[in-house]
Amino acid sequence: MDWDKLRIFHAVADVGSLTHGGESLHLSQSAVSRQIRALEESLGTTLFHRHARGLILTEQGELLYAATAAMAQTLDTTAARIRDSEEHVIGELKVTTTTGFGTLWLVPRLAKLYDRHPDLKIDLILEERLLDLPMREADVAIRMKEPSQSDLIRRRLLNIRMRLYATEDYLARTGTPEGLADIANHRLICQSPTTPQVSSGAVLSQMLLSYNLNSTLMVNNYFGVLQAVLGDVGVGILPDYLTADFPQLVRVLPEVESHEVPVFLAFPEELRQSKRVTAFRDFVLEEIQSYRKWQSESGTA
Known part of the structure; x- marks a missing residue:
């Protein structure tokens, strides 16, 4: 009609x-x-x-x-x-990021965003696959590499590294490794190098696995690796941003770490004026700024 x-x-x-x-x-x-x-x-x-x-x-x-x-x-x-909506942020926002960053860093902070914008509806997609933002598979992405599409607005959030961590209780029981050769006497917890992940993490895992380890635990995401480390199962490869939220993690072999991994926030050009996207972007930037301040004050950068 x-x-x-x-x-x-x-x-x-x-x-x-x-x-x-x-x-x-x-x-x-x-x-x-x-x-x-x-x-x-x-x-x-x-x-x-x-x-x-x-x-x-x-x-x-x-x-x-x-x-x-x-x-x-x-x-x-x-x-x-x-x-x-000119003054209030309402409606649905589709966000995608990796399983590790999403579960370990982003999700625990979302209560603050909802306190600020209670009518916001977030559809969070956690997977390693890069969703197509120009085709609107998601509105916003936090990625562990710079997006290649030219029609995206992108912002570099921070650089992270994969490092070795254990708990004080575990190290008190088994001893602290003094050099790379000592890693063979410990159980290494990591992702398999063949698991979808940032390449620098896979390279570090592959290097450590070459040390003829007596025992390993492989988990297909960093959430599982973290839980095993906190459970005193062994020494784990984890992203360094976790140390702000998990002070019980003790860095092991400080000279061992991956190459830097850049973390980018990106969204399509046509969403530049979206209040939902702006609210999410500003929230993430504020949280990153707080993390950087913590890094500077604690000397863990």
């Missing part, structure tokens, strides 16, 4: 008059009459009984009016939400 004809029908049904309905839409009575007649012809029914005192809806007209009234209310509500 033609939206213009429905709009005219609704205005006429509201006031019961072609003349007054046309006045509200700045249309002549003849133009309104033609549109109503065309709508009735397209539906194959009569929508109004014509009386000297005005128009009365037929049974079919009442059915259509109920539908157009619901449409009008929905449009009014949507318009109000759009106006409100």
Whole structure:
């Protein structure tokens, strides 16, 4: 059905008059009459009984009016939400990042974002695959490499390294390795080099696994590696950003670490003005700034 004809029908049904309905839409009575007649012809029914005192809806007209009234209310509500969104962040935001960064760094901080924007709806996609932002598989991505697409806005958040960690209890029980050769006397917890992950982490894992280790535990994500380290299972390869939230982690063999891994936040150019994207970006940048301040004050950079 033609939206213009429905709009005219609704205005006429509201006031019961072609003349007054046309006045509200700045249309002549003849133009309104033609549109109503065309709508009735397209539906194959009569929508109004014509009386000297005005128009009365037929049974079919009442059915259509109920539908157009619901449409009008929905449009009014949507318009109000759009106006409100100029000041309030509402609606759905699809965010993607890696399983490790998402579960270990981002998710524990989201309560702060929801406190600030309680009407925000986040759809968080945690996987190693790079989703296609220009094709809107996600609105925002936090990636462990610089995006290659030219039509993305990107911001470098920080650089991370994969390092070796254990707990004080584990080291008190087994001793602290003094050099790389000592790693063979400990259980190494890591991701398999063949598991999807940043290449520098895979290279570090491969190098340490070449030391003829007596025992290993391989987990396909850093969340599992962290839980095993905290459970005193062994020495684990973990991203260094975890030390801010898990002070019980003790760095082992400080000379051993991966190459730097850049972390980027990216989103499509057409979402530059999106208040949801802006709110999420600003939140992440504030949290990164707090982390950097902690690094500087603790001397762990």
